[in-house]
Amino acid sequence: xxYDVRKLQQTGGKEGSSFLIILPKEWILRHKLGKGDPVVVAxxxxxxxxxxxxxxxxxxxxxTSIDIAQNLRWSITSTYLLGFDEIRVTSDKPITNAQRDDLxxxxxxxxxxxxTDEDDSQVVIQCLVDPxxxxxxxxxxxxxxxxxxMLSDALDAYxxxxxxxxxxxxxxxxxxxxxxFLIVRELRSAIQYPSMSEKMSIPxxxxxxxxxxxxxxxxxxxxxxxxxxxxxxxxxxxxxxxIAPIASVVKEMxxxxxxNLFRFDPDKVAWVIAAEAKLITDTSSLRQDIIGSRxxxxxxxxxxxxxxxxxxxxxxxIADLALPQG
Numbered sequence: 394x395x396y397d398v399r400k401l402q403q404t405g406g407k408e409g410s411s412f413l414i415i416l417p418k419e420w421i422l423r424h425k426l427g428k429g430d431p432v433v434v435a436x437x438x439x440x441x442x443x444x445x446x447x448x449x450x451x452x453x454x455x456x457t458s459i460d461i462a463q464n465l466r467w468s469i470t471s472t473y474l475l476g477f478d479e480i481r482v483t484s485d486k487p488i489t490n491a492q493r494d495d496l497x498x499x500x501x502x503x504x505x506x507x508x509t510d511e512d513d514s515q516v517v518i519q520c521l522v523d524p525x526x527x528x529x530x531x532x533x534x535x536x537x538x539x540x541x542x543m544l545s546d547a548l549d550a551y552x553x554x555x556x557x558x559x560x561x562x563x564x565x566x567x568x569x570x571x572x573x574f575l576i577v578r579e580l581r582s583a584i585q586y587p588s589m590s591e592k593m594s595i596p597x598x599x600x601x602x603x604x605x606x607x608x609x610x611x612x613x614x615x616x617x618x619x620x621x622x623x624x625x626x627x628x629x630x631x632x633x634x635x636i637a638p639i640a641s642v643v644k645e646m647x648x649x650x651x652x653n654l655f656r657f658d659p660d661k662v663a664w665v666i667a668a669e670a671k672l673i674t675d676t677s678s679l680r681q682d683i684i685g686s687r688x689x690x691x692x693x694x695x696x697x698x699x700x701x702x703x704x705x706x707x708x709x710x711i712a713d714l715a716l717p718q719g
Contacts, residue, residue: 416444443587458483461492461516469499473506473520473574476582480506480518487513502567504575524579529595529603530655532579536572536607537651539565540614541644544704547621548640551697552633559624562617569614576607602714606654609707613647616700616707623693632694635682636701639675642668643701646708653715665712672705 402413426432432444456479459468465482472480482488482496488511496516500506505522543562550559583590583600590597628636646668649661676698683694 445587455479456481460484461488461496465496466499469496469503469506469518470574473503474578474581476578476585478520480520482516482518484514488516502571502574504571522575524582524589524593527575528593529576529579529583529600532572532576533603533607533610533651533654536569536576537610537647539569539572540610540617541647543569543614543617544620544644544647547617547624548637550621550624552628552637554624554626554628556624559621562621566614566618569611573607573611577604580604580607603654606651606711606714609711610651613704613707616704620697620700623697625690625693628694632683632686635679636694636698639672639679639698639701642672643705643708646672646705647711650708650711650715653712657715662712662715665709669705669709672702676702 397417399414402415404411404413421427434442434444455477457472457475457477458481459465459472461482461484469480469482484492493511493516496518497508500508500518503520504527505520506518507521508516509519510517543565546558547562549555550562579593580595580600580603583593583595584597590600595603646665650665653661653665679698680695683691683698
């Protein structure tokens with residue numbers, strides 16, 4: 394990346410208390426700045442200063458338009474994650490009731506999106522969520538709580554053959570997805586705008602870690618759905634006694650790993666790493682036991698054991714993201 398070296402200038406002579414630096418004219422013109430325009434000056438953790446021309450003005454709305462006929466679900470998702478406050482969904486022809494219903498089904502996937510205006514050829518959607526009302530850390534804790542309960546209920550449904558509980562787990566996956574999209578939206582803003590990062594108290598490096606952690610938790614929720622889908626009839630007591638202890642360890646690994654994102658404890662990280670190593674050995678032994686047993690539907694039980702192993706591995710990945718504070 395090209396750069397040049399510029400010398401600081403001091404105002405008010407040698408006793409002056411202010412220092413100036415001349416910004417490149419090309420940069421000023423490229424960002425359409427002029428005398429009196431505000432910019433954001435933010436200090437990074439390494440001491441570097443960032444001069445950001447994208448100053449969020451009070452009352453300013455970030456707006457965009459999309460065509461209702463062009464991959465609506467993807468278009469809404471991308472504009473939401475890019476941080477747009479207003480999305481105008483337009484059409485060259487009168488928008489049908491079926492299209493409006495489809496649009497409402499899509500926006501239900503996202504926290505804070507609401508239809509605020511519409512006519513024959515346009516539907517206006519606004520994001521009414523404030524990142525300071527539901528901050529990233531709070532949303533992360535909520536997302537993990539939902540995913541963890543999904544895992545517990547999925548295992549209960551699998552052990553006891555509870556189809557209604559299994560169906561409920563599947564329904565709750567939508568809430569995890571909604572929180573995931575919200576977290577990604579807020580983290581993108583923190584990375585893109587230094588002023589937002591400072592207000593959220595989330596340094597860019599931490600934002601990247603949270604982004605990965607959110608993706609891992611979303612994956613765990615999907616694996617919980619997979620376990621719930623295996624619920625058919627109650628398991629043989631002997632098989633339950635073999636799988637249940639492994640499931641209990643996996644749940645503890647997840648709880649410990651996520652808690653460590655917010656309050657670092659090296660001993661807990663070490664415990665999760667050791668637990669994963671033992672989990673690999675235990676699940677391998679259990680797989681061989683299931684294959685050699687006379688249990689009905691052995692393939693179903695192997696899928697569940699594999700899902701538990703993957704959840705444990707993902708918990709270890711989350712633990713790897715935890716770093717000492719300061």
